[in-house]
Amino acid sequence: MAKSASTVRFAVVGDIHVTKDAAGRLRPFFAQASEAADALLLCGDLTDYGTAEEAHVLADELASVSVPIVAVLGNHDYESGTPEVVVETLTRAGVRVLDGEACEIEGVGIAGAKGFAGGFGRGSLGAWGEAVIKQFVQEALHEAMKLEAALAKLRTPHRIALLHYSPIAGTIEGEPREIFPFLGSSRLEEPLLRYPVDAIFHGHAHRGTLEGKTINGVPVFNVAKPLLQRSRPDQPPFHLYEVPREVTAGV
Template sequence: MPKSATHVRFAVVGDIHVNKDSGGTLRGFFAQASEAADALLLCGDLTDYGTAEEAHILADELGAVSVPIIAVLGNHDYESGTPEVVVETLTRAGVRVLDGEACEIEGVGIAGIKGFAGGYGRGSLGAWGEPAIKMFVQEALHEAMKLESALAKLRMPRRIAMLHYSPIAGTIQGEPLEIFPFLGSSRLEEPLLRYPVDAVFHGHAHRGTLEGKTINGVPVFNVAKPLLTRSRPDRPPFLLYELPREPVEEAQGTLVATP
Protein backbone atom coordinates (compact mmCIF):
# COMPACT_ATOMS: atom_id res chain seq x y z
CA MET A 1 0.00 0.00 0.00
CA PRO A 2 1.53 3.38 -0.98
CA LYS A 3 2.15 5.92 1.76
CA SER A 4 -0.42 8.70 2.03
CA ALA A 5 0.42 12.34 1.42
CA THR A 6 -2.54 13.48 3.51
CA HIS A 7 -2.55 11.03 6.45
CA VAL A 8 -0.11 9.49 8.91
CA ARG A 9 -0.57 5.73 9.08
CA PHE A 10 0.24 3.52 12.05
CA ALA A 11 0.55 -0.26 11.98
CA VAL A 12 -0.34 -1.39 15.50
CA VAL A 13 -0.03 -4.82 17.12
CA GLY A 14 0.65 -6.32 20.54
CA ASP A 15 1.26 -9.71 22.09
CA ILE A 16 3.83 -10.95 19.59
CA HIS A 17 5.29 -13.25 22.27
CA VAL A 18 8.64 -13.87 20.61
CA ASN A 19 10.28 -17.04 21.93
CA LYS A 20 13.52 -18.91 21.26
CA ASP A 21 12.01 -20.53 18.15
CA SER A 22 10.73 -17.31 16.56
CA GLY A 23 13.86 -16.52 14.59
CA GLY A 24 13.05 -16.06 10.91
CA THR A 25 9.27 -16.27 11.39
CA LEU A 26 8.34 -12.60 11.76
CA ARG A 27 10.48 -10.68 9.28
CA GLY A 28 7.89 -10.96 6.52
CA PHE A 29 5.12 -9.84 8.86
CA PHE A 30 7.12 -6.86 10.07
CA ALA A 31 8.13 -5.94 6.52
CA GLN A 32 4.48 -5.95 5.47
CA ALA A 33 3.53 -3.68 8.37
CA SER A 34 6.43 -1.38 7.57
CA GLU A 35 5.39 -1.14 3.93
CA ALA A 36 1.83 -0.16 4.88
CA ALA A 37 2.57 2.45 7.53
CA ASP A 38 4.62 5.45 8.58
CA ALA A 39 5.35 3.92 12.00
CA LEU A 40 5.02 0.59 13.79
CA LEU A 41 3.50 0.58 17.29
CA LEU A 42 4.04 -2.49 19.52
CA CYS A 43 1.68 -2.79 22.50
CA GLY A 44 3.53 -5.06 24.90
CA ASP A 45 4.21 -8.75 25.45
CA LEU A 46 6.91 -8.39 22.86
CA THR A 47 8.64 -11.49 24.27
CA ASP A 48 7.31 -14.63 25.93
CA TYR A 49 9.53 -14.74 29.02
CA GLY A 50 11.42 -11.45 28.90
CA THR A 51 14.80 -13.12 28.34
CA ALA A 52 17.84 -11.60 26.65
CA GLU A 53 17.70 -14.33 24.01
CA GLU A 54 14.11 -13.52 23.07
CA ALA A 55 14.86 -9.79 23.00
CA HIS A 56 17.78 -10.35 20.62
CA ILE A 57 15.62 -12.50 18.33
CA LEU A 58 12.93 -9.79 18.26
CA ALA A 59 15.50 -7.09 17.55
CA ASP A 60 16.81 -9.14 14.63
CA GLU A 61 13.31 -9.72 13.22
CA LEU A 62 12.60 -5.99 13.47
CA GLY A 63 15.51 -5.41 11.11
CA ALA A 64 12.95 -5.75 8.31
CA VAL A 65 11.24 -2.53 9.45
CA SER A 66 12.20 0.70 7.72
CA VAL A 67 9.90 3.06 9.65
CA PRO A 68 10.09 4.31 13.26
CA ILE A 69 9.15 1.71 15.90
CA ILE A 70 7.51 2.71 19.19
CA ALA A 71 6.84 0.12 21.89
CA VAL A 72 5.63 -0.41 25.44
CA LEU A 73 6.35 -3.49 27.51
CA GLY A 74 3.80 -6.05 28.72
CA ASN A 75 3.62 -8.38 31.70
CA HIS A 76 5.42 -11.19 29.85
CA ASP A 77 8.39 -8.89 29.28
CA TYR A 78 8.77 -8.74 33.08
CA GLU A 79 8.62 -12.51 33.66
CA SER A 80 12.38 -13.04 34.01
CA GLY A 81 12.76 -10.04 36.29
CA THR A 82 14.98 -8.14 33.84
CA PRO A 83 12.73 -5.89 31.74
CA GLU A 84 15.64 -3.47 31.45
CA VAL A 85 17.46 -6.06 29.32
CA VAL A 86 14.54 -6.14 26.89
CA VAL A 87 14.45 -2.34 26.79
CA GLU A 88 18.20 -2.03 26.30
CA THR A 89 18.30 -4.60 23.51
CA LEU A 90 15.40 -3.03 21.63
CA THR A 91 16.75 0.48 22.14
CA ARG A 92 20.06 -0.55 20.55
CA ALA A 93 18.00 -1.83 17.61
CA GLY A 94 16.42 1.60 17.18
CA VAL A 95 13.12 0.97 18.98
CA ARG A 96 11.74 3.76 21.18
CA VAL A 97 10.36 2.06 24.30
CA LEU A 98 7.95 4.27 26.25
CA ASP A 99 7.31 3.94 29.98
CA GLY A 100 5.55 7.12 31.00
CA GLU A 101 7.21 9.12 28.24
CA ALA A 102 5.91 10.75 25.08
CA CYS A 103 7.26 11.10 21.57
CA GLU A 104 6.18 12.48 18.22
CA ILE A 105 5.85 10.84 14.82
CA GLU A 106 5.18 13.14 11.85
CA GLY A 107 3.17 15.58 13.95
CA VAL A 108 1.26 12.97 15.97
CA GLY A 109 1.99 12.78 19.69
CA ILE A 110 2.26 9.35 21.30
CA ALA A 111 2.06 8.61 25.04
CA GLY A 112 2.91 5.11 26.23
CA ILE A 113 2.90 2.96 29.37
CA LYS A 114 2.54 -0.70 30.28
CA GLY A 115 -0.44 -0.17 32.58
CA PHE A 116 -1.59 -2.58 35.25
CA ALA A 117 -4.55 -4.56 36.58
CA GLY A 118 -7.17 -3.84 39.23
CA GLY A 119 -10.63 -4.07 37.68
CA TYR A 120 -13.23 -1.70 36.34
CA GLY A 121 -15.80 0.68 37.77
CA ARG A 122 -17.51 -0.54 40.92
CA GLY A 123 -15.48 -3.74 40.61
CA SER A 124 -12.16 -1.94 41.02
CA LEU A 125 -9.99 -3.21 43.84
CA GLY A 126 -9.68 -0.65 46.65
CA ALA A 127 -6.57 0.15 48.68
CA TRP A 128 -7.91 -1.27 51.93
CA GLY A 129 -6.79 -4.06 54.19
CA GLU A 130 -3.56 -5.99 53.90
CA PRO A 131 -0.34 -4.27 52.77
CA ALA A 132 -0.17 -6.56 49.72
CA ILE A 133 -3.57 -5.27 48.52
CA LYS A 134 -2.48 -1.67 49.03
CA MET A 135 0.71 -2.32 47.06
CA PHE A 136 -1.29 -3.86 44.21
CA VAL A 137 -3.60 -0.84 44.00
CA GLN A 138 -0.67 1.54 44.32
CA GLU A 139 0.92 -0.04 41.25
CA ALA A 140 -2.24 0.64 39.25
CA LEU A 141 -2.31 4.24 40.48
CA HIS A 142 1.38 4.64 39.69
CA GLU A 143 0.85 3.49 36.09
CA ALA A 144 -2.12 5.85 35.72
CA MET A 145 0.02 8.73 36.98
CA LYS A 146 2.73 7.85 34.46
CA LEU A 147 0.16 7.92 31.67
CA GLU A 148 -1.15 11.28 32.83
CA SER A 149 2.38 12.68 32.93
CA ALA A 150 3.06 11.47 29.39
CA LEU A 151 -0.22 12.82 28.05
CA ALA A 152 0.38 16.20 29.69
CA LYS A 153 3.59 16.59 27.69
CA LEU A 154 1.79 16.37 24.35
CA ARG A 155 1.09 19.75 22.77
CA MET A 156 0.24 18.70 19.22
CA PRO A 157 -3.40 18.54 18.10
CA ARG A 158 -3.22 14.84 17.15
CA ARG A 159 -2.49 12.42 19.99
CA ILE A 160 -2.69 8.69 20.62
CA ALA A 161 -2.05 6.51 23.67
CA MET A 162 -0.60 3.02 23.68
CA LEU A 163 -0.73 0.59 26.60
CA HIS A 164 -0.57 -3.13 27.23
CA TYR A 165 -3.38 -3.42 29.80
CA SER A 166 -6.84 -2.20 28.82
CA PRO A 167 -8.25 1.06 30.24
CA ILE A 168 -11.86 -0.04 29.60
CA ALA A 169 -13.91 -3.19 30.07
CA GLY A 170 -15.39 -2.98 26.57
CA THR A 171 -12.38 -4.44 24.76
CA ILE A 172 -11.88 -7.36 27.12
CA GLN A 173 -15.38 -8.72 26.55
CA GLY A 174 -15.04 -12.33 25.46
CA GLU A 175 -12.49 -13.18 28.13
CA PRO A 176 -13.64 -15.21 31.16
CA LEU A 177 -15.41 -12.87 33.58
CA GLU A 178 -13.30 -14.21 36.44
CA ILE A 179 -10.09 -12.73 35.01
CA PHE A 180 -11.45 -9.26 34.12
CA PRO A 181 -9.71 -7.64 37.13
CA PHE A 182 -6.35 -8.87 35.84
CA LEU A 183 -6.73 -7.52 32.30
CA GLY A 184 -6.67 -3.83 33.09
CA SER A 185 -8.07 -1.05 35.20
CA SER A 186 -10.47 1.83 34.78
CA ARG A 187 -7.90 3.89 36.69
CA LEU A 188 -6.04 3.96 33.37
CA GLU A 189 -9.07 5.58 31.74
CA GLU A 190 -9.07 8.57 34.07
CA PRO A 191 -6.04 10.33 32.51
CA LEU A 192 -7.56 9.75 29.06
CA LEU A 193 -10.62 11.71 30.17
CA ARG A 194 -8.53 14.62 31.43
CA TYR A 195 -6.23 14.62 28.39
CA PRO A 196 -8.32 13.41 25.44
CA VAL A 197 -6.63 11.61 22.56
CA ASP A 198 -7.73 10.52 19.10
CA ALA A 199 -7.31 6.81 19.77
CA VAL A 200 -6.08 4.32 22.35
CA PHE A 201 -4.39 0.98 21.60
CA HIS A 202 -3.73 -1.93 23.95
CA GLY A 203 -3.18 -5.69 23.91
CA HIS A 204 -3.15 -8.37 26.64
CA ALA A 205 -6.72 -9.67 26.14
CA HIS A 206 -6.19 -12.38 23.50
CA ARG A 207 -9.85 -13.38 23.52
CA GLY A 208 -11.27 -9.91 23.91
CA THR A 209 -13.11 -7.53 21.59
CA LEU A 210 -11.52 -5.50 18.81
CA GLU A 211 -13.01 -2.10 19.57
CA GLY A 212 -14.70 -0.14 22.34
CA LYS A 213 -14.92 3.46 23.57
CA THR A 214 -13.96 5.45 26.64
CA ILE A 215 -16.66 7.27 28.61
CA ASN A 216 -16.02 10.37 26.48
CA GLY A 217 -16.26 8.46 23.21
CA VAL A 218 -12.60 7.96 22.29
CA PRO A 219 -12.08 4.75 20.29
CA VAL A 220 -10.08 2.04 22.06
CA PHE A 221 -8.61 -0.82 20.00
CA ASN A 222 -7.50 -4.21 21.28
CA VAL A 223 -4.58 -5.09 19.01
CA ALA A 224 -3.51 -8.39 20.58
CA LYS A 225 -2.07 -10.37 17.67
CA PRO A 226 -3.96 -13.60 18.50
CA LEU A 227 -7.23 -11.65 18.49
CA LEU A 228 -6.45 -9.93 15.18
CA THR A 229 -5.44 -13.25 13.62
CA ARG A 230 -8.63 -14.97 14.71
CA SER A 231 -11.05 -12.09 14.08
CA ARG A 232 -9.73 -11.01 10.69
CA PRO A 233 -8.26 -14.12 9.02
CA ASP A 234 -8.30 -12.43 5.61
CA ARG A 235 -5.98 -9.59 6.71
CA PRO A 236 -2.47 -9.33 8.10
CA PRO A 237 -2.56 -9.42 11.92
CA PHE A 238 -1.88 -5.77 12.55
CA LEU A 239 -4.27 -2.84 12.77
CA LEU A 240 -3.75 -0.01 10.30
CA TYR A 241 -4.94 3.32 11.68
CA GLU A 242 -4.54 6.74 10.11
CA LEU A 243 -4.80 10.34 11.24
CA PRO A 244 -4.82 13.50 9.10
CA ARG A 245 -1.45 15.13 8.65
CA GLU A 246 -3.07 18.54 8.95
CA PRO A 247 -4.68 19.31 12.32
CA VAL A 248 -8.23 19.61 11.03
CA GLU A 249 -10.43 19.92 14.11
CA GLU A 250 -13.39 17.94 12.87
CA ALA A 251 -11.46 15.13 11.18
CA GLN A 252 -11.25 11.75 12.90
CA GLY A 253 -8.87 8.86 12.55
CA THR A 254 -10.01 5.88 10.56
CA LEU A 255 -9.18 2.24 10.13
CA VAL A 256 -7.66 1.31 6.81
CA ALA A 257 -8.30 -1.94 5.01
CA THR A 258 -4.99 -3.76 4.86
CA PRO A 259 -4.01 -5.70 1.77
Protein backbone atom coordinates in the same frame (compact mmCIF):
# COMPACT_ATOMS: atom_id res chain seq x y z
CA MET B 1 3.65 1.91 0.03
CA ALA B 2 4.25 5.61 -0.69
CA LYS B 3 3.49 8.16 2.01
CA SER B 4 0.05 9.69 1.91
CA ALA B 5 -0.16 13.45 1.60
CA SER B 6 -3.32 13.51 3.70
CA THR B 7 -2.85 10.90 6.46
CA VAL B 8 -0.24 9.39 8.75
CA ARG B 9 -0.64 5.61 8.93
CA PHE B 10 0.18 3.51 12.00
CA ALA B 11 0.43 -0.29 12.03
CA VAL B 12 -0.40 -1.33 15.60
CA VAL B 13 -0.12 -4.77 17.20
CA GLY B 14 0.55 -6.29 20.61
CA ASP B 15 1.21 -9.69 22.16
CA ILE B 16 3.77 -10.90 19.66
CA HIS B 17 5.26 -13.21 22.33
CA VAL B 18 8.58 -13.76 20.58
CA THR B 19 10.32 -16.95 21.71
CA LYS B 20 13.96 -18.00 21.33
CA ASP B 21 12.91 -20.24 18.43
CA ALA B 22 11.12 -17.50 16.47
CA ALA B 23 14.14 -16.42 14.43
CA GLY B 24 13.16 -15.84 10.80
CA ARG B 25 9.44 -16.31 11.35
CA LEU B 26 8.36 -12.72 11.92
CA ARG B 27 10.42 -10.78 9.40
CA PRO B 28 7.80 -11.09 6.61
CA PHE B 29 5.07 -9.93 9.02
CA PHE B 30 7.07 -6.94 10.20
CA ALA B 31 8.06 -6.08 6.63
CA GLN B 32 4.39 -6.13 5.61
CA ALA B 33 3.47 -3.81 8.51
CA SER B 34 6.35 -1.52 7.62
CA GLU B 35 5.25 -1.35 3.99
CA ALA B 36 1.67 -0.46 4.98
CA ALA B 37 2.44 2.30 7.48
CA ASP B 38 4.51 5.32 8.40
CA ALA B 39 5.28 3.86 11.84
CA LEU B 40 4.94 0.59 13.76
CA LEU B 41 3.44 0.68 17.26
CA LEU B 42 3.84 -2.33 19.60
CA CYS B 43 1.52 -2.82 22.59
CA GLY B 44 3.55 -5.01 24.91
CA ASP B 45 4.18 -8.71 25.49
CA LEU B 46 6.87 -8.36 22.87
CA THR B 47 8.66 -11.41 24.29
CA ASP B 48 7.31 -14.57 25.91
CA TYR B 49 9.47 -14.70 29.05
CA GLY B 50 11.32 -11.39 28.97
CA THR B 51 14.73 -12.99 28.44
CA ALA B 52 17.75 -11.42 26.80
CA GLU B 53 17.74 -14.18 24.17
CA GLU B 54 14.13 -13.47 23.19
CA ALA B 55 14.80 -9.74 23.06
CA HIS B 56 17.74 -10.29 20.70
CA VAL B 57 15.60 -12.48 18.44
CA LEU B 58 12.94 -9.75 18.34
CA ALA B 59 15.52 -7.07 17.59
CA ASP B 60 16.83 -9.13 14.67
CA GLU B 61 13.31 -9.72 13.33
CA LEU B 62 12.59 -5.98 13.48
CA ALA B 63 15.51 -5.34 11.14
CA SER B 64 13.05 -5.67 8.27
CA VAL B 65 11.18 -2.57 9.47
CA SER B 66 12.08 0.63 7.63
CA VAL B 67 9.79 3.00 9.57
CA PRO B 68 9.99 4.32 13.16
CA ILE B 69 9.03 1.82 15.88
CA VAL B 70 7.45 2.81 19.21
CA ALA B 71 6.63 0.27 21.92
CA VAL B 72 5.52 -0.30 25.49
CA LEU B 73 6.30 -3.41 27.51
CA GLY B 74 3.77 -5.96 28.74
CA ASN B 75 3.62 -8.30 31.72
CA HIS B 76 5.41 -11.10 29.85
CA ASP B 77 8.36 -8.78 29.28
CA TYR B 78 8.73 -8.61 33.09
CA GLU B 79 8.57 -12.39 33.67
CA SER B 80 12.33 -12.92 34.06
CA GLY B 81 12.70 -9.89 36.33
CA THR B 82 14.91 -7.99 33.89
CA PRO B 83 12.68 -5.74 31.78
CA GLU B 84 15.56 -3.30 31.51
CA VAL B 85 17.42 -5.88 29.40
CA VAL B 86 14.50 -6.04 26.97
CA VAL B 87 14.37 -2.23 26.82
CA GLU B 88 18.13 -1.90 26.30
CA THR B 89 18.20 -4.50 23.53
CA LEU B 90 15.26 -2.95 21.68
CA THR B 91 16.61 0.57 22.14
CA ARG B 92 19.89 -0.46 20.54
CA ALA B 93 17.83 -1.78 17.63
CA GLY B 94 16.22 1.64 17.18
CA VAL B 95 12.94 1.03 19.00
CA ARG B 96 11.59 3.85 21.15
CA VAL B 97 10.25 2.15 24.32
CA LEU B 98 7.86 4.36 26.28
CA ASP B 99 7.29 4.01 30.01
CA GLY B 100 5.53 7.16 31.05
CA GLU B 101 7.09 9.13 28.20
CA ALA B 102 5.85 10.66 24.99
CA CYS B 103 7.23 11.05 21.49
CA GLU B 104 6.15 12.45 18.15
CA ILE B 105 5.91 10.66 14.80
CA GLU B 106 5.08 12.64 11.65
CA GLY B 107 3.40 15.33 13.77
CA VAL B 108 1.31 12.86 15.81
CA GLY B 109 1.94 12.65 19.55
CA ILE B 110 2.21 9.24 21.21
CA ALA B 111 1.99 8.69 24.98
CA GLY B 112 2.89 5.26 26.30
CA ALA B 113 2.85 3.23 29.51
CA LYS B 114 2.41 -0.43 30.35
CA GLY B 115 -0.59 0.05 32.60
CA PHE B 116 -1.69 -2.46 35.22
CA ALA B 117 -4.56 -4.56 36.51
CA GLY B 118 -7.14 -3.90 39.22
CA GLY B 119 -10.60 -4.05 37.69
CA PHE B 120 -13.18 -1.66 36.34
CA GLY B 121 -15.72 0.75 37.80
CA ARG B 122 -17.42 -0.53 40.93
CA GLY B 123 -15.39 -3.73 40.57
CA SER B 124 -12.07 -1.93 41.03
CA LEU B 125 -9.93 -3.21 43.86
CA GLY B 126 -9.67 -0.67 46.69
CA ALA B 127 -6.57 0.12 48.76
CA TRP B 128 -7.90 -1.34 52.00
CA GLY B 129 -6.73 -4.11 54.29
CA GLU B 130 -3.48 -6.00 53.95
CA ALA B 131 -0.31 -4.22 52.88
CA VAL B 132 0.02 -6.38 49.78
CA ILE B 133 -3.43 -5.23 48.58
CA LYS B 134 -2.43 -1.61 49.09
CA GLN B 135 0.79 -2.24 47.15
CA PHE B 136 -1.19 -3.78 44.29
CA VAL B 137 -3.52 -0.79 44.08
CA GLN B 138 -0.59 1.60 44.38
CA GLU B 139 1.00 -0.04 41.34
CA ALA B 140 -2.18 0.60 39.34
CA LEU B 141 -2.21 4.21 40.49
CA HIS B 142 1.48 4.58 39.67
CA GLU B 143 0.94 3.34 36.11
CA ALA B 144 -2.02 5.70 35.68
CA MET B 145 0.17 8.58 36.87
CA LYS B 146 2.87 7.61 34.37
CA LEU B 147 0.29 7.64 31.59
CA GLU B 148 -0.97 11.03 32.73
CA ALA B 149 2.57 12.43 32.82
CA ALA B 150 3.13 11.24 29.26
CA LEU B 151 -0.18 12.66 28.03
CA ALA B 152 0.55 16.02 29.66
CA LYS B 153 3.71 16.37 27.55
CA LEU B 154 1.87 16.19 24.24
CA ARG B 155 1.27 19.43 22.32
CA THR B 156 0.33 17.97 18.95
CA PRO B 157 -3.14 18.37 17.39
CA HIS B 158 -3.49 14.57 17.11
CA ARG B 159 -2.57 12.15 19.90
CA ILE B 160 -2.45 8.39 20.46
CA ALA B 161 -2.22 6.48 23.74
CA LEU B 162 -0.29 3.21 23.78
CA LEU B 163 -0.87 0.67 26.59
CA HIS B 164 -0.63 -3.03 27.28
CA TYR B 165 -3.44 -3.35 29.84
CA SER B 166 -6.93 -2.16 28.92
CA PRO B 167 -8.40 1.08 30.31
CA ILE B 168 -11.98 -0.11 29.73
CA ALA B 169 -13.99 -3.30 30.17
CA GLY B 170 -15.48 -3.12 26.66
CA THR B 171 -12.44 -4.46 24.82
CA ILE B 172 -11.92 -7.41 27.15
CA GLU B 173 -15.45 -8.73 26.64
CA GLY B 174 -15.12 -12.33 25.49
CA GLU B 175 -12.60 -13.20 28.18
CA PRO B 176 -13.82 -15.16 31.24
CA ARG B 177 -15.50 -12.70 33.61
CA GLU B 178 -13.45 -14.10 36.48
CA ILE B 179 -10.22 -12.69 35.06
CA PHE B 180 -11.50 -9.22 34.12
CA PRO B 181 -9.74 -7.63 37.13
CA PHE B 182 -6.39 -8.91 35.83
CA LEU B 183 -6.78 -7.57 32.30
CA GLY B 184 -6.82 -3.86 33.01
CA SER B 185 -8.00 -1.03 35.18
CA SER B 186 -10.41 1.86 34.79
CA ARG B 187 -7.83 3.91 36.68
CA LEU B 188 -6.06 4.09 33.32
CA GLU B 189 -9.16 5.67 31.79
CA GLU B 190 -9.10 8.66 34.17
CA PRO B 191 -6.06 10.45 32.67
CA LEU B 192 -7.44 9.74 29.19
CA LEU B 193 -10.53 11.73 30.11
CA ARG B 194 -8.45 14.67 31.30
CA TYR B 195 -6.11 14.62 28.32
CA PRO B 196 -8.17 13.66 25.24
CA VAL B 197 -6.61 11.56 22.49
CA ASP B 198 -7.74 10.42 19.06
CA ALA B 199 -7.42 6.73 19.85
CA ILE B 200 -6.19 4.28 22.48
CA PHE B 201 -4.50 0.95 21.76
CA HIS B 202 -3.81 -1.98 24.07
CA GLY B 203 -3.26 -5.73 23.98
CA HIS B 204 -3.17 -8.39 26.73
CA ALA B 205 -6.73 -9.73 26.23
CA HIS B 206 -6.25 -12.43 23.58
CA ARG B 207 -9.92 -13.43 23.60
CA GLY B 208 -11.35 -9.94 23.99
CA THR B 209 -13.19 -7.58 21.66
CA LEU B 210 -11.57 -5.59 18.86
CA GLU B 211 -13.06 -2.19 19.63
CA GLY B 212 -14.79 -0.24 22.39
CA LYS B 213 -15.07 3.34 23.64
CA THR B 214 -14.21 5.32 26.75
CA ILE B 215 -17.06 6.99 28.60
CA ASN B 216 -16.43 10.15 26.58
CA GLY B 217 -16.50 8.30 23.26
CA VAL B 218 -12.82 7.89 22.40
CA PRO B 219 -12.21 4.68 20.42
CA VAL B 220 -10.22 1.96 22.17
CA PHE B 221 -8.68 -0.84 20.09
CA ASN B 222 -7.57 -4.23 21.35
CA VAL B 223 -4.71 -5.14 19.03
CA ALA B 224 -3.55 -8.40 20.62
CA LYS B 225 -2.12 -10.38 17.71
CA PRO B 226 -3.94 -13.64 18.58
CA LEU B 227 -7.25 -11.75 18.63
CA LEU B 228 -6.55 -10.08 15.28
CA GLN B 229 -5.58 -13.40 13.71
CA ARG B 230 -8.74 -15.11 14.93
CA SER B 231 -11.15 -12.24 14.22
CA ARG B 232 -9.78 -11.23 10.81
CA PRO B 233 -8.14 -14.32 9.30
CA ASP B 234 -8.21 -12.79 5.81
CA GLN B 235 -6.20 -9.69 6.86
CA PRO B 236 -2.66 -9.13 8.15
CA PRO B 237 -2.65 -9.33 11.99
CA PHE B 238 -2.07 -5.66 12.70
CA HIS B 239 -4.47 -2.75 13.01
CA LEU B 240 -3.92 0.01 10.46
CA TYR B 241 -4.93 3.37 11.91
CA GLU B 242 -4.87 6.64 9.99
CA VAL B 243 -4.58 10.14 11.42
CA PRO B 244 -5.07 13.30 9.34
CA ARG B 245 -1.72 14.76 8.40
CA GLU B 246 -1.21 18.34 9.51
CA VAL B 247 -0.38 20.55 6.55
CA THR B 248 1.96 23.42 7.26
CA ALA B 249 0.87 26.57 5.50
CA GLY B 250 3.43 28.21 3.27
CA VAL B 251 4.91 31.52 4.31
